[in-house]
Amino acid sequence: MEKILVGLKRVVDSNIRVRVKSDGSGVETEGVKMSINPFDEIALEEALRIRERGDASEVIVVSIGGTETQQQLRTGLAMGADRAIQVEIDHAADPLTCARILLALVNKEDPGLVMLGKQAIDNDNNQTGQMLAALWGRPQATFASAVVIEGTAVKVTREVDMGLETIEVDLPAVVTTDLRLNEPRYVKLPDIMKAKKKPLEQIPFADLDIEVATEIKETNFEPPQERQRGVIVDDVAGLVAALKDKGLL
Amino acid sequence: MSKVLIIAEHDGAVLNLSTAKCVACASELPDVEINVGVFAENGEALAAEAAALAGVSQVIRVDNAANANLLAAMLAPQITALADGYSHIFGPSTTFGKDLMPRVAALLGVNQISDVMTVLGSHSFKRPTYAGNAIVTVEAPADKTVVATVRNASYRAVAADGSAAVETTSVDAELPDHTRFVELKAGKSDRPDLQTATTVVSGGRALGSAEKFEIIYKLADAMNAGVGASRAAVDAGYVPNEMQVGQTGKIIAPDLYVAIGISGAIQHLTGIKDAGTIVAINKDADAPIFEVADIGLVGDLFSIVPELEAAISQ
Numbered sequence: 001m002e003k004i005l006v007g008l009k010r011v012v013d014s015n016i017r018v019r020v021k022s023d024g025s026g027v028e029t030e031g032v033k034m035s036i037n038p039f040d041e042i043a044l045e046e047a048l049r050i051r052e053r054g055d056a057s058e059v060i061v062v063s064i065g066g067t068e069t070q071q072q073l074r075t076g077l078a079m080g081a082d083r084a085i086q087v088e089i090d091h092a093a094d095p096l097t098c099a100r101i102l103l104a105l106v107n108k109e110d111p112g113l114v115m116l117g118k119q120a121i122d123n124d125n126n127q128t129g130q131m132l133a134a135l136w137g138r139p140q141a142t143f144a145s146a147v148v149i150e151g152t153a154v155k156v157t158r159e160v161d162m163g164l165e166t167i168e169v170d171l172p173a174v175v176t177t178d179l180r181l182n183e184p185r186y187v188k189l190p191d192i193m194k195a196k197k198k199p200l201e202q203i204p205f206a207d208l209d210i211e212v213a214t215e216i217k218e219t220n221f222e223p224p225q226e227r228q229r230g231v232i233v234d235d236v237a238g239l240v241a242a243l244k245d246k247g248l249l
Numbered sequence: 250m251s252k253v254l255i256i257a258e259h260d261g262a263v264l265n266l267s268t269a270k271c272v273a274c275a276s277e278l279p280d281v282e283i284n285v286g287v288f289a290e291n292g293e294a295l296a297a298e299a300a301a302l303a304g305v306s307q308v309i310r311v312d313n314a315a316n317a318n319l320l321a322a323m324l325a326p327q328i329t330a331l332a333d334g335y336s337h338i339f340g341p342s343t344t345f346g347k348d349l350m351p352r353v354a355a356l357l358g359v360n361q362i363s364d365v366m367t368v369l370g371s372h373s374f375k376r377p378t379y380a381g382n383a384i385v386t387v388e389a390p391a392d393k394t395v396v397a398t399v400r401n402a403s404y405r406a407v408a409a410d411g412s413a414a415v416e417t418t419s420v421d422a423e424l425p426d427h428t429r430f431v432e433l434k435a436g437k438s439d440r441p442d443l444q445t446a447t448t449v450v451s452g453g454r455a456l457g458s459a460e461k462f463e464i465i466y467k468l469a470d471a472m473n474a475g476v477g478a479s480r481a482a483v484d485a486g487y488v489p490n491e492m493q494v495g496q497t498g499k500i501i502a503p504d505l506y507v508a509i510g511i512s513g514a515i516q517h518l519t520g521i522k523d524a525g526t527i528v529a530i531n532k533d534a535d536a537p538i539f540e541v542a543d544i545g546l547v548g549d550l551f552s553i554v555p556e557l558e559a560a561i562s563q
Binding site: 012014017018019020027094095096099118119121122123124125126127128129130131132133134135137138139140142143145155158159160161162163164165166167168169170173178179180213214215216217218219220221222223224227229230231232233234235236237238239240242243246248249 | 349353379384389436504515516528
């Protein structure tokens, strides 16, 4: 295939323990470290490996958001993507609108494969890839832990509740990636310098002529109910006694 | 009034408990009528099982050879064809539902609500975000179908004492040939299922190897428990992926959860928040797991676990 399109979402870094704002309007993102959604990073790594194996010739990274998302796109270019597209939008886009945006780019670029993380670690929705596949009328292979291109099809092993499921889907297709698909490469300094010269195209959202989906409104954020720290027992006998006390043994 | 279609999850022979949990969630909707859609190759027994779930008024049985392996690309057009007249379409927040329901939502032109944990009204729900570190209240548009997945750990399965009618129907939907099932490698275990076990024993990175993980299985067997693991233990190859508990693995709510050699990253803790009692065994007294554990024991797991097993086996 010629092209692989990879979505990169800018999210609060996975090592940050987010705090809910006291007025319930959202979570604190001011001054918080932002990164590429880890699942998307895995998607990009896999796309790069497919290209390096000679099964694709170009990897395009896409992000949807404000100017700040260019940081993540530059990181993607430093990892090895050939070019980047930023769809400029000044508000957080819902999954269905994101899927419509990606479909517009798919129609423009005609990729053989679209690779996305299975979920973003901020809203944990796990929807966009499946929605894109539906709108595009193409196969989806979600939660991938192995991806093998076989001519005009791709064989994908999926991490499912029962174990590992393998399906074969015709290209073009959407693949969403799970944790154990690969370990993304580290970016080296010279690559960061090179990435600055790679093309980064900005497309205003309005130019794509997309209907914004009806949103699920988020009306309030609250912290979860915290569990209380319990007792520390001294030994196994103490543990057994405590469990018996609770009627659990 | 609300009319809900719940998409049954099954393995071809029996319903997954997630279906009865979806019914429990849907039962919280005001003034609700609940239907269950059983899509299978031959759904006779499955439909009968669904008809017995308390609160269900009708089961829609759709038999089709294409439904043998519950592929999202096959199911979504059939569900969409049946969607007319339903205000809500619910599926479980298992890998089955997570794969399928967004495809259904997109075909219906709506956004989806993922992981419903509380029903506040016909169009208002609570769901976790940021690995469970924030709970968000969401409002779905009143004039559109509500497509949602139900967070299993938030609901108890309804009883099986009902007797709904079963309607067998065929669906006029064009099914694609671009997606083919190849195989399912399922972990074989006689132990209680991780997602439904009342007791779960989990091991972490501190176990050190697949061989040493054996002591977790032995303890679990003594306690008649399901076995889970932290992401670190799965990544290290001690156990297969289907045993992972946490944000990106399984979210579980056993009465008793025993975390052994697990430090307690937030991504793991989000998977066990709803457990009744959490026991932590770890050599590091400062491990975050002790902040949420009801009972903690600090020490070397390799001496504690066999001793605990012996004490319980007595």
